[in-house]
Amino acid sequence: MNIRSSIDKLRESLLTNNKATKPVSETASATAGDSTTPASESNSRFSPDAVPPAWHQFEHFPEYKEYATMIWYCDSQKYPKNLFQPHLGSSDATVNIHGKEFINFSTYNYLALGQDDRVKKAAIDAVETYGVGTGSGRSITGEISLHSEFEREICEVLGAEDAVLSVGGYSTNAFTIGYLCRNQDLILYDELIHNSALTGCKMTGARRFSFPHNDYDALSKLLETHRNKFERVFILVEGVYSMDGDIPDIPKIIEIKNKYKALLMLDEAHSMGVIGPNGLGAVDYFGLDGRDVDIHYGSLSKAFGTCGGYVAGPKPLIAILKQYAPGVLLYGASPTPANSAAALEALRIMRREPERARRLQENAAYFIAKAKSNGLDTFNSHDSGVVPIMMRDSEVALWLSMRLWDAGICSYPMMYPIVPRDKTRLRFFINTNHTHEQMDSAISTIVAELKRAPKSKGLF
Ligand SMILES: Cc1ncc(COP(=O)(O)O)c(C=O)c1O
Structure with missing residues (x-):
């Protein structure tokens, strides 16, 4: 069944019932289709009737019904189509x-650097020099000097010892967390952190607790209760929260993480290039010593105007991420010459202007x-x-x-x-x-x- 006909079918049923169905994902846990437990482990013989449509037909997936409800609603209101428009x-x-x-x-x-002539020229020059790809992962022959130049300059900005440039913003965040946190560890994260960090958390076997947004007493209480039951403890926060646009009290969080010997990871996707007297992120905004943040993470798709991600911090952290973390560099492609050159030129412009x-x-x-x-x-x-x-x-x-x-x-x-x-x-x-x-x-x-x-x- 194609999307159109399944939406039409849903629309029909909605109109018949004279109201939209409640989005199914809210009640999904009560439906057979969302279960992760095999239907019947005791009965080993295959029975086709025991497999409901919600387990093998996409149009019966609860999340698809939620989507179709939205499309039906927009169509019924004659709303213009504004998604995926080039x-x-x-x-x-x-x-x-x-x-x-x-x-x-x-x-x-944010800074209109995505179409800045100098950034575009840097990217074009890099394509002329290296081509459109590097041909392999960085540790083999995919390394080009633009990678290390960016890493050196982002370290100067952050006051960090070393950095790693990687191919995607979302993936760098997720895979860094996914690699560093293990079964015997604990992750404490602000309830509003980005989905890329949550995905990283889910990749780990670590115990996880969210704390209410910017509630430092709650964070301290969690640490007081749980710190000694775990080995590494990570605290995940953002420099600017991507939905609310607020800035947490990073000096306070540093004080707390120092007291409990935890590790602070700061997501600067929306703060680097934007906040602070020089626009150079949370370190600039609060006048921090960059070494007080254990793991600096940033995306290159926001103020840098291009695509990619970086992590910066102490040399041993970057050494293990570069050498061992799947998806940061290991088992993945290297950032393209054009993206790397654009990021480097954008960073230089941010610093100069x-x-x-x-x-x-x-x-x-x-x-x-x-x-x-x-x-x-x-x-x-x-x-x-x-x-x-x-x-x-x-x-x-x-x-x-x-x-x-x-x-x-x-x-x-x-x-x-x-x-x-x-x-x-x-x-x-x-x-x-x-x-x-x-x-x-x-x-x-x-x-x-x-x-x-x-x-x-x-x-x-
Ligand atoms: C706070 C935050 N972290 C990470 C990311 C992922 O970055 P990217 O979009 O460059 O993949 C985003 C993306 O919107 C974000 O808002």
Whole structure:
């Protein structure tokens, strides 16, 4: 069955019942299709009837039904299709989609370095020199000097001893955690950490506890109770939280981790290049000694404008990651010449031109002040490039994002399962190139549209 016909079928049943089904994933654990236990271990003879559709037909998977409910709802509201739409040219403060110019709040190309002429030239030169790939993993013959140049310069910025550049942002985070944490270890993570870290946690046999967002007393209590039952203890936090746009108290967390002899891993995907007087991340923002953070992690797809990830920290950490960690370097390809050169040039520009980050910070402060003075809720966002406007209802958030789309403004709703249902929001990424007029236009459109928003039927 193709997607269209299965959605039509679902739509029919929804219309017949006159309401959308409750998204199935919420109740999935009660259904046979989601079980991980074999149907019957005592009966060893195969019986086709004992295999329900939810176990072997994708359209009966609960997660597919959730997806189809959403598509049905968007279709029934005649919402324009705004996902997976190719854009023309570059994407920063504006973006051109199918020939229509949008004010863009949906890119994390924060510093507009993704299309900077110097960054592009560095990438083109690297392709001319090395070609489009390196031909093997780094430890064999896939190493090029751009890798170590980036690593040396990111260490200078972070005050770290050594670093490793790797091919993907998500994978570097997941595989670093996945490699370092073992059965006899403990991971304590802020409840809002990114999915890449959660995936890394799941790869390990370590015991894991989340603590309430930025609740340092809860973190201390967990350490007090559990520290001595485990060997290595890791604390996972972010420099800027990617949904809320707030910054945790890193000096406080360092104090706690030192007391309990734990290891701190800091995800700087949304803070490097953005926060701090020079835009150089959490170390710059708090005036930290970079050696106080045990594991610095960053993504290159945000302020660096390209693709990839890095880890920095003490020499022994980087030595074992480079030598032994599957997916960081081992068993995987090396970062491409173009990506490596782009990341290096972007880093050099970040260091030479702190005014880019400062402009972004001023823009974010302007946007938040403007939103608040118009009665909008920007939740906990401060000093970063991520600003949520809270809706707390998925239907209203979807409706508003479509009205913004019609008005030539790009901002996407963040809904369940990305955030809890009652914390649905529209997320705005602020860019160094946004103008006050563009931000004014977004806020006034939101305010005007919200006045005529239909009442939510609580469908999802
Ligand atoms: C906090 C955080 N960490 C890690 C990642 C993964 O980085 P990438 O998108 O470069 O794979 C993201 C991506 O959005 C993120 O927001």
